[in-house]
Structure formats: structure tokens, C-alpha cells
Amino acid sequence: MRPLCSTAHHPHTFYTQHPFTSMHALLLENAAYVIGERIYRDASVYIEDGRICWVGTGDVPAGTERISARKCAVLPALTNAHTHLPETVLRGLCDDRVLMDWLNKYIWPAENKLTNEFAEWAALLGCAELIHNGVGFFIDQYFYANEIARSVLKAGIKALLCSSVFDGCPEGKTIERQFAIAEKFIREWQGKSTRLYVGIGPHAPYTVNDEYLARINEIATSKNLHVHIHLSETQHENAESRKKVGMSPARRLSKLGMLNRRALLAHCVHLSEEDIALIAGAGATVLHCPQSNLKLSSGIAQIERIRKRVNVLVGTDGNASNNNLDVLEELRTACMLQKYLFGAEAMPLQDAFSMISSNAAALGCNYTGIIKPGAPADIAVMPLEKPHLQPVHDILSNLIYSANGTDVSTLIIDGEIIMQDYRILRFDEGEVLEKCREIAQAIWNQ
Helix, strand or coil: CCCCCCCCCCCCCCCCCCCCCCCCEEEEEEEEEEEECCEEEEEEEEEECCEEEEEECCCCCCCCEEEECCCEEEEECEEEEEECHHHHHHCCCCCCCCHHHHHHHHHHHHHCCCCHHHHHHHHHHHHHHHHHCCEEEEEEEECCHHHHHHHHHHHCCEEEEEEEECCCCCCCCCHHHHHHHHHHHHHHHCCCECCEEEEEEECCCCCCCHHHHHHHHHHHHHHCCEEEEEECCCHHHHHHHHHHHCCCHHHHHHHCCCCCCCEEEEECCCCCHHHHHHHHHHCCEEEECHHHHHHCCCCCCCHHHHCCCCEEEECCCCCCCCCCCCHHHHHHHHHHHHHHHHCCCCCCHHHHHHCCCHHHHHHCCCCCCCECCCCECCEEEEECCCHHHCCCCCHHHHHHHCCCHHHCCEEEECCEEEEECCEECCCCHHHHHHHHHHHHHHHHHC
């Protein structure tokens, strides 16, 4: 007898097509592996009204839609914890430069050529790449957040969008105008969808002064928003902070009251023991982006040390500095770097996989990153009949050290099939590719 599953209706007014009735039922049947609260062999997953009802075997109602998962792994839809989605059209624009040269001489000038229309198409291209990499939930910090939000709702995946604030931002130009844009974004989008959550994103302590950090903290506290900020990405950033304000960036945020459970701290490459203690005591989350940090020669975050006291998620960073959104590849890099730094036993498989799945549940964004009864049905299906995925001695080992995100063939969000057999169902991917090629050329020609 199958476990009971709530069929309470959760209206999703943001669907662009294929809205479900409250009794929609879907069975992923006969999977070789299901990565759930434990690893199941030869099991099925039954979904009703967007939620997982049971994992294993059981009866299903007549008329249930069925998808064969034979010779596949069924895993949670993945998390990409740090992106700048419209940067997708800047992929490959600048390589072989350190962070501040990369930003000041190449990326910020190129971003000044973006328009609202360009940003929306670029964000949709980014959503397509995330979908193909099995990502069901991502965290973004960027300007043009309205345009990103529209693309997210069209794509059907889940996101926490933190509207960027800093002086000289290409969208608002001045920090005052950009702060007003962020406030308006929050007013218009907060609570609009169970697949879209909003926050605010002061770019970094070195681009936002104390006055605006305090104002950002005030609005975040009053509206219970996540604050997404780059922190201690380079040694230069830390040195300048100590020179100008006499303390590390983390200590500065702590003094301003900005270190708390809503704080999302990207990079954290150069943290002292005191910094780690402050972050751990506040319950903040660290967003680790090893490939971007390597590519920009920023350093290697000591995540094995940090993760024992702090919630850690892995993200790719933007396509301008990575240059892809494959979070499985990112996790593999993270694991190998920590093994080099701390020894072969660092980053065990289950702990590592949690950094792109269940660790994100702490953010409260209708995403649990785990396949279990009652959880939202955010699921990826990965065929295993491929040379680089066989044989399977340990499925988590194959996922982390052998698979690529693009091995995922099917993505399901809240029980809705977003991609099936590698084909995105909600929008015309070919149209997006063509439009973004035109945008990239227009940016290059300006």
C-alpha cells in the first residue's frame, strides 16, 4: 500500500503552458538508482500534484503518466548557488586576466552595452544552459533582475534573484538609482511565485559604502530577504579593507549587522580563523566557486575547513569567468582541490553532493534538494548507459567524478516536465540561441 500524499492544490499562475490540475500524477518507473534519503536500487518515484508521494514500489492510479527511468539514475534537481545569468552572452569575452583587470577593463565596459532586451534574452539562454545541466534551483546576483525574473518564469525552474546594488552599475548608473531599482524589484516580485524568490545583492564591500550597506540591511531585515554579496574574493580586497577601515571585509559586515542566517557570501577565498568564526556564529551560508577563483587567479578557498562549521553551497559564478554552468564539473573541481589541500579523505561523497542539493534547503525557497515523500518533485533523470558512466560501483562517485551536467536527459520541477529526452519544452531553444548570437555580435560591434 503506498504512503498517503497530500493532494492540496498549489496554484502556479506563472506557467506559460501545460498547467497541471491538482490531481496530476507522474511515475518515474524502474530507475536503476534513486538518490533519496538513502540510495535506492531498482525503484520508482511516484509524484502527485507536484510533490513526491513515495519512493520504491507501489500502486498508482489509472491514468498516471509514466516515464521509464530504466538504466537511469534519478537524482534531485541540482542547485547552482552563484550565477550572473545575463553574463552568458559575455562567455569567452576576456580570459587570462586577474579579477580587477577583468572587471574594470573588460566586463564592466561590456555590461554597459547591455539593454533590458539583451539581458532578458541572455538570461533565457542561461536558463537553457542550467536546464541542460540538471539545475532546478539557482541563486543569482545581477542587475536587470526584472528581466531575469521574466526569463525564469518562462523557463519554469526555481530561482533566488538578488538585485545588484553598487555605484556605477550599468543599469542604474548611480548607487541611489540602483538601490531604488532593487527596491522596486522587491516590491513587484516578492511573493509572486513559488518558483521565484527575491533578495538584494550589494556587489561587494569594496563597491558599496557603509551608508548603503546599512540601508540594504534595513530593507532585508524588514522584508526577511537574503543578502547576496561577494566577500574576500582576493587578497587585494582584504588588504585594501584593512588599509581603509582597519578590519577584514567579514568583520566589517559583522559590525554592520549583516552577518546572519540570511547572508549569502560568495567566494570567501581568503578568510581568517576569526572570519570563519564570525560567519559560523551568524549562521550565514558560503557560496563556493572554485573554477572562477582558479581562472581569475584569486586563490583556493579552504572549504574543507569552512564546511565543518558553516553551510556551504557550490556555484559556477557567471559564464564570463567560468565559462559554463555545469555544477557537477564545479563540484568535482571543489572536491579535488580540497583533497589536494587537506588529504584524500576530505570532501566525502555524500557531504560533497549535499553542496549542490540538500544544503540549499536551509534557504527556504521551496526547494529541498532531496527525493523523499512530501518534498517538492524537483528531479533530474540521468541515463547511465554511456561509456564514461559505466561500470557503477558507487553511484555518487560516478555522479561527482565521472558525470557531466549535460548527461541529464529529463528535468522535472514541481512535477512539471521542463525537459524530456534532452529537449526543453517551455520555449524555443533555437530561437534563443539565434537571438543571443545577434546580441553578442552587437555588443562586440559597439
